[in-house]
Amino acid sequence: MSDPVIETIDLVKKFKDIVAVNKVSFKVMRKEIYGLLGPNGAGKTTTINILITLLKPTSGQAFVDGIDVVKSPEKVRKKIGVVFQDPSLDVFLTAYENMYIHGKIYGLGGKELERRIKELLDFVELKPFADKVVRYFSGGMRRRLEIARALLHDPDILILDEPTLGLDPQTRNKIWEYIKAVRKERGITILMTTHYMDEAEFLCDRISIMDHGRIIAEGTPEQLKSIIGSDVVLIKFSDTQKPMCLDNDLDGAIISCRSVSGNRVELVVRDAVKTLPRIFEEYERKGMVIEEISYRRPTLNEVFIYLTGRELRDSLEDQPRPIHRWR
Amino acid sequence: MYSFIRSLNYFYTMIYRQVKRFLRARSRVVVSIVQPILWIFLFGMGMGGVFNFQNPMIDAFIRQQFNGLDYMTFLLTGIVAMSIFIGSFISGVSVIFDKQFGFLKETLVSPAPREIILLGRAVGDSLVLLINASIVLALGFMISNQLRPEGVLPALSYGFVLSIGFASLGIAIASRMNSMEGFQMLMNLLIMPLQFVSGIFFPIQRMPDWMQIIAKINPLTYAVDGIRYWLTGRSEFDPMIDIILLMILSIIFLVIAMWSFRKATIED
Numbered sequence: 148m149s150d151p152v153i154e155t156i157d158l159v160k161k162f163k164d165i166v167a168v169n170k171v172s173f174k175v176m177r178k179e180i181y182g183l184l185g186p187n188g189a190g191k192t193t194t195i196n197i198l199i200t201l202l203k204p205t206s207g208q209a210f211v212d213g214i215d216v217v218k219s220p221e222k223v224r225k226k227i228g229v230v231f232q233d234p235s236l237d238v239f240l241t242a243y244e245n246m247y248i249h250g251k252i253y254g255l256g257g258k259e260l261e262r263r264i265k266e267l268l269d270f271v272e273l274k275p276f277a278d279k280v281v282r283y284f285s286g287g288m289r290r291r292l293e294i295a296r297a298l299l300h301d302p303d304i305l306i307l308d309e310p311t312l313g314l315d316p317q318t319r320n321k322i323w324e325y326i327k328a329v330r331k332e333r334g335i336t337i338l339m340t341t342h343y344m345d346e347a348e349f350l351c352d353r354i355s356i357m358d359h360g361r362i363i364a365e366g367t368p369e370q371l372k373s374i375i376g377s378d379v380v381l382i383k384f385s386d387t388q389k390p391m392c393l394d395n396d397l398d399g400a401i402i403s404c405r406s407v408s409g410n411r412v413e414l415v416v417r418d419a420v421k422t423l424p425r426i427f428e429e430y431e432r433k434g435m436v437i438e439e440i441s442y443r444r445p446t447l448n449e450v451f452i453y454l455t456g457r458e459l460r461d462s463l464e465d466q467p468r469p470i471h472r473w474r
Numbered sequence: 475m476y477s478f479i480r481s482l483n484y485f486y487t488m489i490y491r492q493v494k495r496f497l498r499a500r501s502r503v504v505v506s507i508v509q510p511i512l513w514i515f516l517f518g519m520g521m522g523g524v525f526n527f528q529n530p531m532i533d534a535f536i537r538q539q540f541n542g543l544d545y546m547t548f549l550l551t552g553i554v555a556m557s558i559f560i561g562s563f564i565s566g567v568s569v570i571f572d573k574q575f576g577f578l579k580e581t582l583v584s585p586a587p588r589e590i591i592l593l594g595r596a597v598g599d600s601l602v603l604l605i606n607a608s609i610v611l612a613l614g615f616m617i618s619n620q621l622r623p624e625g626v627l628p629a630l631s632y633g634f635v636l637s638i639g640f641a642s643l644g645i646a647i648a649s650r651m652n653s654m655e656g657f658q659m660l661m662n663l664l665i666m667p668l669q670f671v672s673g674i675f676f677p678i679q680r681m682p683d684w685m686q687i688i689a690k691i692n693p694l695t696y697a698v699d700g701i702r703y704w705l706t707g708r709s710e711f712d713p714m715i716d717i718i719l720l721m722i723l724s725i726i727f728l729v730i731a732m733w734s735f736r737k738a739t740i741e742d
Binding site: 199200201221224225227229231233234235236237238239240244248249251252253254256280 | 480491494583584
């Protein structure tokens with residue numbers, strides 16, 4: 148039960164002089180949903196590609212179910228089901244044919260294969276489209292088909308690389324439901340990457356936050372948030388006033404402060420309930436008029452900012468990743 | 475034994491996929507049949523007219539230049555080989571297509587050995603091309619009376635070895651490339667000289683010496699000659715030598731393809 152299903156030890160991958168993955172070590176336990184969270188270029192996909200035997204590490208080791216991915220890639224391939232970041236369906240074949248070919252190259256066949264294809268197409272609600280050519284499928288339908296396909300050979304481990312990239316919120320929720328259901332009904336281990344904080348928070352039991360090829364923090368979403376160990380207070384000032392931070396940290400009660408859009412400042416404080424009255428007092432003494440104030444538990448984004456000094460969101464929106472689909 | 479049956483299964487699956495895919499792309503089916511037919515009609519009839527003098531003596535002399543065949547039959551047998559050659563050579567483009575559309579990764583993470591995947595692809599594409607060639611050949615029987623029906627099967631088996639060889643070479647090249655346009659340009663560049671220096675359009679014995687040397691190292695030459703022999707009984711070389719050389723060259727291309735396909739990870 149407590150033995151790791153996936154384990155990497157000091158994994159390093161260099162592309163020429165770029166270090167994409169830098170001494171990454173983590174363990175994924177059985178039946179766990181484990182997330183690698185980080186901006187584009189953090190090394191998540193490279194780590195996944197090493198685990199699924201598409202890349203060889205420069206140094207370090209990686210094991211899937213105790214099998215060394217470099218020494219016995221064939222054995223590893225039998226254990227895993229993969230949903231790639233980029234589409235990987237044959238768009239000229241039907242949903243059923245895509246499933247059929249996958250089943251065949253994983254050694255399934257006959258009535259059993261037919262039954263499983265139907266069951267899984269049903270699971271992802273694509274049964275009515277089984278004989279339609281994939282070229283006419285929407286992005287969400289393709290993703291669902293890819294998930295069904297990855298489960299077809301009943302893998303012990305499901306690996307999802309950015310499973311909801313480029314999908315609309317409604318479709319994302321649907322995919323999340325499937326992922327939760329897969330774990331619940333099949334009890335398999337899931338390793339996924341994402342740069343959506345809400346996705347990691349909603350789905351993952353444990354998360355590693357990656358940045359520049361390194362794991363900079365690991366734990367359950369709650370544990371990660373407790374790194375900040377505090378609440379986030381948002382204060383809006385009246386339009387006539389310039390938002391400003393206090394020069395006084397109220398005896399260490401205020402951990403950090405920064406101005407954000409909409410004439411507001413964002414404070415990270417140790418205990419919002421006790422600190423709020425003192426914040427009011429302090430601003431009043433400075434002659435500032437507070438128009439609105441609210442506080443909430445920190446999100447993983449704040450954890451990321453705290454750890455790296457950068458926004459996770461920035462890197463996401465600065466370089467939208469074009470999805471290569473044709474026709 | 476068990477793993478052999480499983481390999482056979484992977485092999486059959488890749489054939490299934492290539493054939494299905496081809497048949498679904500109707501434009502490809504039509505073009506690959508219409509193109510050789512256009513060659514036969516436009517080039518064959520145009521050129522055939524040049525070689526027709528309505529004079530038994532001159533005509534007999536001209537036939538002598540074309541292994542004793544009338545020009546239409548000479549060309550037609552060559553075009554059958556050419557359609558298989560071009561079709562198989564450019565079939566490697568599907569590797570690039572699969573790279574761009576991600577399906578290649580799907581096969582690379584599967585437990586099926588890469589060699590079997592590659593062989594299945596090549597054989598799948600070859601089968602489709604042989605069906606095409608048979609259609610072209612059926613037309614040939616309608617316009618030429620010098621063809622031998624009993625030679626069709628041996629001729630198609632020469633065509634099969636030819637297509638495995640060039641499909642392999644195409645895959646080997648495609649494994650190292652990422653752009654479909656680039657691949658197509660390169661193929662056009664290679665196809666042109668190979669098809670002219672192979673005896674499809676004119677006999678090798680009448681070529682200048684330097685060209686004959688090139689023709690003799692061109693694998694296509696032996697396929698054209700062998701196919702022509704089985705279909706008409708006339709050839710420039712011994713058909714046994716044709717098939718032996720063709721097999722050796724195809725196996726070499728296949729080994730190169732396996733090697734480069736195995737190396738084709740997503741790193742390049």
